[in-house]
Amino acid sequence: MQDAQIINSRDLEFQLFEVLEVETLTRRARHADHSRETFDAALDTAHTVAVEKFATHNRLADEHEPQFDGQRVTLPAEVKDALDAMRASGFLAAGKDYEWGGMQLPSVISFACLSLFKSANIATASYAMLTTANANVIERFGSETQKRKYLQALFEGRAFGTMALTEPQAGSSLSDLVTSATPNADGTYSIRGNKIFISGGDHELSENIVHLVLARIPGGPPGVKGISLFTVPKFHVNEDGSLGARNDVALAGLIHKMGWRGTTSTMLSFGEHGECIGELVGEPHHGLAYMFHMMNEARIGVGLGAVMLGYRGYLASLDYARERPQGRRPDNKNPLDPQLPLIEHADVRRMLLAQKAYVEGAYALCLYAARLVDEQNTGESETVRAEAGLLLDLLTPVVKSWPSQWCLEANSLAIQIHGGYGYTREYPVEQFYRDNRLNMIHEGTHGIQAIDLLGRKVTMKQGAALKQLAREIQQTIGTAREHPALHAHADALGAAWTDLTATVEALLPTLTHESERALANANAFLEAFGHIVIAWTWLRQAIVANAALSASHSEADADFYRGKLHACQWFFRWELPRVALMLATLRTLDDTTLAMAPQWF
Amino acid sequence: MQDAQIINSRDLEFQLFEVLEVETLTRRARHADHSRETFDAALDTAHTVAVEKFATHNRLADEHEPQFDGQRVTLPAEVKDALDAMRASGFLAAGKDYEWGGMQLPSVISFACLSLFKSANIATASYAMLTTANANVIERFGSETQKRKYLQALFEGRAFGTMALTEPQAGSSLSDLVTSATPNADGTYSIRGNKIFISGGDHELSENIVHLVLARIPGGPPGVKGISLFTVPKFHVNEDGSLGARNDVALAGLIHKMGWRGTTSTMLSFGEHGECIGELVGEPHHGLAYMFHMMNEARIGVGLGAVMLGYRGYLASLDYARERPQGRRPDNKNPLDPQLPLIEHADVRRMLLAQKAYVEGAYALCLYAARLVDEQNTGESETVRAEAGLLLDLLTPVVKSWPSQWCLEANSLAIQIHGGYGYTREYPVEQFYRDNRLNMIHEGTHGIQAIDLLGRKVTMKQGAALKQLAREIQQTIGTAREHPALHAHADALGAAWTDLTATVEALLPTLTHESERALANANAFLEAFGHIVIAWTWLRQAIVANAALSASHSEADADFYRGKLHACQWFFRWELPRVALMLATLRTLDDTTLAMAPQWF
Known part of the structure; x- marks a missing residue:
């Protein structure tokens, strides 16, 4: 097996340092010892361990399921080796206090590191993610005795x-x-x-x-x-x-x-x-409230896992499309001409572009969510911290659900690009597809996320979270208007947001008095809302890319930024328009599903 | 394992005898010995063999893949038993001449029988389907010697x-x-x-x-x-x-x-x-032209297989939703009330309704295609036969692709209804999902179907096939207008068709002079076209259901017809509207995918 491509490192750099300006976090007291160099060192180490220890047994662990002989559960030895390497390099407590043996890395950086482990091997990385989330609950709500007994062991990975x-x-x-x-x-x-x-x-x-x-x-x-x-x-x-x-x-x-x-x-x-x-x-x-701290973290983790499975499939299919010769242009009927690489076919490029739009858009959202955790923890004022918390609450169902749906679709496209080979277990993409199908289910199904969003998050605190998101989105739209190349996108996002607001207002009275009917199509609301949020993450990326394009120092950089602008365009032309349809039907309070009597099936 | 539900028999009866009026075929000389009773007998036998011999080893064969020891390929014994039972009951030559030992059943009936085997066990049924398709090529294009050497053996299943x-x-x-x-x-x-x-x-x-x-x-x-x-x-x-x-x-x-x-x-x-x-x-x-006879038959078979996997998952999840208690209505906060069956939740009903709309709509299309084969073979005039052939040519890429995409989506919804259980191998739905993913690939990928439709079928013979379909659709719209309850659907389908025609006209000049650009979004054309065709099959069903509803003799029948009308409504409200969007973007000749340079990824 060739070295697994678990990430486009240029993209990760772009997301963290250009879009999210993560380096500014080093100005905060908690991260004062850190710098771009220490961030890069952490990311590089995670990348190395992920590629060398995690990716290498991803298929093996799929083929050799855990066995239970009535006494003990056995797993391939590689799983433990990988987790030992992760432990040894400190990633189980990457964001924790020095006093606990942690590195005090910002959340967004430890989250980015985690993304690399997930990309390399989602199943093995799960043990670590669950352990961290578990420790966070005990750290926050546990007694001193519980902390003493469990916390250090969890941070060090002696306990999972x-x-x-x-x-x-x-x-x-x-x-x-x-x-x-x-x-x-x-x-x-x-x-x-x-x-x-x-x-x-x-x-x-x-x-x-x-x-x-x-x-x-x-x-x-x-x-x-x-x-x-x-x-x-x-x-x-x-x-x-x-x-x-x-x-x-x-x-x-x-x-x-x-x-x-x-x-x-x-x-x-x-x-x-x-x-x-x-x-x-x-x-x-009060157990449920405590557990929801773990649950919310797990939901963001699920979203990130879905993204990384999608990302991994995207990179695998991109590679395949560049290398596999197959057919000729539709207007070339000369069979003596050599075959072209798959990537030269428009429909293959569509499938790559769709994957890029889904996975990089969703990755941007997940990293943004992790950046909000930093704002929540170390933001400069009470207001900033509270606003970040609100926004994170509102976005959590989207972070959980949108990648589970669309990065799974990306995995399906990755299979499709591989043709018959993609359906075989000799290529990695079929496993990503199987792995990713779980994400719409665990830690709260899609349907539960939809009810959480429309039934709770949108209306909580008199709609404060929604208003906060509106401010953020309007700010992005304002900045985008300074870029003539992005005017159309800014208008489209503005229109979609207006549509969404109108829909929420149309649903509000029914939500209060006839919640079953208002929530009957919550799924469509979640999808529409999710598409708007992802369009927003794309517009944020496009603003940075468009500004950087003219100042690019290398052709490779310029190509990278052009790709970002183009993927943004694809999403705005082929995906965002669906939102208006869903919202329009939602405003009619359509009761088709509700009115379907069980005996009519 | 309980008796596998491989079909809603009431639906099959409706499709064949109420919508397609298959009984009228007994008036034709070739089928003169047949009657509703002989058709029912064939369907009943197929159902019994499918349930008793095919469904019973569907999971077993998945878990015990074919093994090759360097000399022989071994499969579970149940696979051969099932095929022997199918052979013995004559289904390998169900539509063939008496002189070959066949039953001279109409294509649509033998196709319906095949659908039951596919539903029960797609992998085992494949051997039969390939054998029939292979025999058809030899029967049509082979020499007398080849027929003598191979045909009888293929019909009898001594050779596959x-x-x-x-x-x-x-x-x-x-x-x-x-x-x-x-x-x-x-x-x-x-x-x-x-x-x-x-x-x-x-x-x-x-x-x-x-x-x-x-x-x-x-x-x-x-x-x-x-x-x-x-x-x-x-x-x-x-x-x-x-x-x-x-x-x-x-x-x-x-x-x-x-x-x-x-x-x-x-x-x-x-x-x-x-x-x-x-x-x-x-x-x-001339080999490719001959092989395309087999290929076209295989493509329709692939579509049918996708439908039946979707159908099977739909029935399994319907069953589960009726039996599994889970939660309460959103407006009921009393935890002491008993839990309700899943089917009482609006979002679960949405997932069932979507599955119903996908699988029954697609099943209607496949059976319609088989009915066209009868028109092609035994239609009363040269014109009727030629028109049926044209229509079948045009629809083949849709029959192949639409079910592979949307009945796979149905399988995903079936998993979702099962929650965590659906993701386990203890329940059947995860296998249907894995099995169904192949259908977008084999016998010509989705992308190839799209180019076939837009680049060849739509324009062939000066658009004669498209005009033929237009006549059929207009006729359905006309009939629907006689039903006040279906006016809105008739209008919507009419508008969608007008939109489609305008799009074809907008693309035509570019198709001729710059085919790569015109075909770059062929995939969207295929999807839009497919949705219109399925909407049409739903309107055809709704017309029959609406007329029958007032004359229903039993409450069960009335419920069945109401379900049909409701599924039709769901498709028209939640799915058909997407068509206008896709067609509008197509008319702009959007070149986003084509313009994405490979180095920008």
């Missing part, structure tokens, strides 16, 4: 983390969880119940596993208001940090998936023998 | 057939085939070359395999004009029909695919030892 929400009978309906947590005299809780689809739920990649488990304390309120959060380690942890006896958490079975096979997906049984001990995190009955 | 076109260095570019066929003194040809992606290229399911091979006779013209067609049996056939020695055709390797794993996909080496003997079919250098 999970999020144990889903139960077989409840699925997405967290309200219907039944796992119980009965208080013991010593302040601990006895956990009893079954969880399903728990990623990383069992393995021997780390010394310990810390499950964050949602369960009900008997006597609490029904529904989501009676859910509490617990730390449940696989092995008990002694006061000195050493590992004790095994806790009563049993692997009830592995789940066999279409893709993403390198990550163990498990059914876990807690307290089969009545001896599963957990510790309450924070206050009783 | 393949189509051996693709070569590694040429892919879709048939012009670049290099396999050679050197004449021998005895009138045979020595074949030498390599073929790839040959489905059913080796196995022990039948006594013999008849390859139809494209090759060049040395000295012939270059390009597609120098391609000839040959029968190349795996085992030579003696004059008395008995099998002789093994021909020099070797299996160079099996191809491992994402899905469709039950069908052997092979690399074949012809004449490695200089001893591969083939027999010319028809005239030298």
Whole structure:
């Protein structure tokens, strides 16, 4: 296998340093030791480890699924090697305080590093992502004891983390969880119940596993208001940090998936023998709110994973299209002329351009979201921090859902460019497609994101988040107007936004009084909203590219900027127009789906 | 595993007997022995064999791919059992003359029977479909000797057939085939070359395999004009029909695919030892035209396969949505209320309705195409037969491509309805999705269908086919206008058709003088055209349903017709509007894809 191309490094540089101006973060106290050089060093190290340790077993782990012999779960040795290398290079705590052994990198940089691991091997990188997200919850809401027992181990990767929400009978309906947590005299809780689809739920990649488990304390309120959060380690942890006896958490079975096979997906049984001990995190009955911190982080992680799978497929198909000779121009009927590379065919270029527009647009969105986390954490004023938080809340369902849908479509196009070869397991693209199909499902399905966006995020705090986004978008439109080449795009985005605002206003009364009808087409709202947001990320990129084009020092740079402008144009001509249609139908409060009686199917 | 639901039988009855009025075919001499009862008997038998013999090993064959030990290819025994049952019940020659042992069923009925086998198990059904298509070529273009040697064996399934076109260095570019066929003194040809992606290229399911091979006779013209067609049996056939020695055709390797794993996909080496003997079919250098008879049949078969995979997933997810309790209405916050079945959620109903609209609309198109084959073969006048042929030519790229795209989307929705379970291999829908992804690729990619439609079919014979379709569509619109409930749909389809005609006229001059530019967005034309055709099939169904609704004898019938009308409405409200956008951009002759320089990526 040739060296896997996991990223277009020029694009990553563009996104971070030209569009997001990440270097300015080094002016903040927390990142004062950092510089462009330290950022580059982190990215380079991540790139090297990702290419050498992660990409190399991506197919292998797909072909050799986790095995469970009734006692132990085994994975290919390469998975542990890769995670050990990631641990050793400090990426599990890249953004953490020095006192925890972290590097205090800005979120956007550690997120960019994570993107490289995900691109190289989404399944192996999952263990790390879940661990970081788990640690973040404990760091924020855990007691001092919990921090002492678990946090350092998680940051160092001696323990890995999970999020144990889903139960077989409840699925997405967290309200219907039944796992119980009965208080013991010593302040601990006895956990009893079954969880399903728990990623990383069992393995021997780390010394310990810390499950964050949602369960009900008997006597609490029904529904989501009676859910509490617990730390449940696989092995008990002694006061000195050493590992004790095994806790009563049993692997009830592995789940066999279409893709993403390198990550163990498990059914876990807690307290089969009545001896599963957990510790309450924070206050009783507030568990869902705590877990949502992890969930929101995981949702952004899912979006990023979807992007990177799409990105990887795009690069693979670009490579293939440049190298594979195939056919001639439609107006050339001379069979004695040599065949042209695939990339010379308009339809292949369309498929490449669409992939580029999807994956680079979505990558820009994900990195922007990570940049918002930095604003939220280290922004210069309370207002800036609050605004960033609002915006991140509003954008999270889009970050989760848009890449899962469109970067999957990118993967389909990558297969298509490869023709019959793309459908075979001898080429990598079919795996990306299988892996990516999960992303519309886990950490809240597409439908749940849609209801979250239209039913909650758009209206929260009297629409404050939407107004904040409106200001950001209007600012971009204003700047774009200073570039004659971008006038048409600025107008188109402005019109789409006006349309969106009108739609929200048209839906608002119904949202309040007849929410089922207003939410019936929430999916279309999510799609339209997502397309507008991605158009915006493209316009932001185009502004930078257009300004840089005239000042380009090299032909390669100029080509790169022209490609950005062209992909932006493609998105505005072929994708953005769909928004007006969806919004128009939404404004009619069309009830076709709602009115379809179940017995008519 | 419960009994697999491979079809909604009420829908099949509706399509065949209410929409296509298939019973009228019994008035034709060729089908005079037939009646509604014999049609039903054939469909019932096919259904039984499909459910009992085909559906039962669909997952098994996916999990146990063909194995090649260097000598023999082995498949699970169930594959041969199923094909033996299909053979025994006569479906390999269902439409053939009595003198060949056939049943002289109309094409549309044997096609409907085939649809049941495909729904039950696409990979196993492939062997049969390829065999029939292969036999049809030999029947039409083969010599008496070839017919004697191969035809009866193919009809009886003692021999299976393949189509051996693709070569590694040429892919879709048939012009670049290099396999050679050197004449021998005895009138045979020595074949030498390599073929790839040959489905059913080796196995022990039948006594013999008849390859139809494209090759060049040395000295012939270059390009597609120098391609000839040959029968190349795996085992030579003696004059008395008995099998002789093994021909020099070797299996160079099996191809491992994402899905469709039950069908052997092979690399074949012809004449490695200089001893591969083939027999010319028809005239030298006319091979591609002959092969296109098989190819066109295969393309319609691909479309049908895509539909049935979509259909199967739709039924599975409908079942799941009715049985799985999950959550409550958005306006019900009481967690003590019982959970509702998934189907009660608007977004789930949307996903079911979309699937229904895609698969039943596409099924209607495929069956209509098969009905056209009957018109072509047994239509009452030369004019009727010619018009049917024209229409079939025009529609073939749509029959091939539209279901491959949209019934794959249906499979994605079926997974989505299942949530996390849908992504596991414990449920059937993930396999349908993997299987269906092939259909956009084989027998001519999506891009090739697009160029075929816009570059050839639309303009052929001074646009005669397009005019023929226009007449058919206008007739449907006229009838729809007699139904007040369908006025809006009639208007919408009329407007879309006007739009399409205007687009063709706008593109025509460029098609002639600057074909690369005109064809650059052929893909969008194919999509728009396809959506209009499917809208038309829906309007045809809605007319019948609307008329029947008031006369319904049972509530179940009334529900069925209401469902048809509702699915039609969904398609017209949520899908058809996209057409105007695509056509408008097409009329601008947008050159975004063409202008994207390869070095800008």
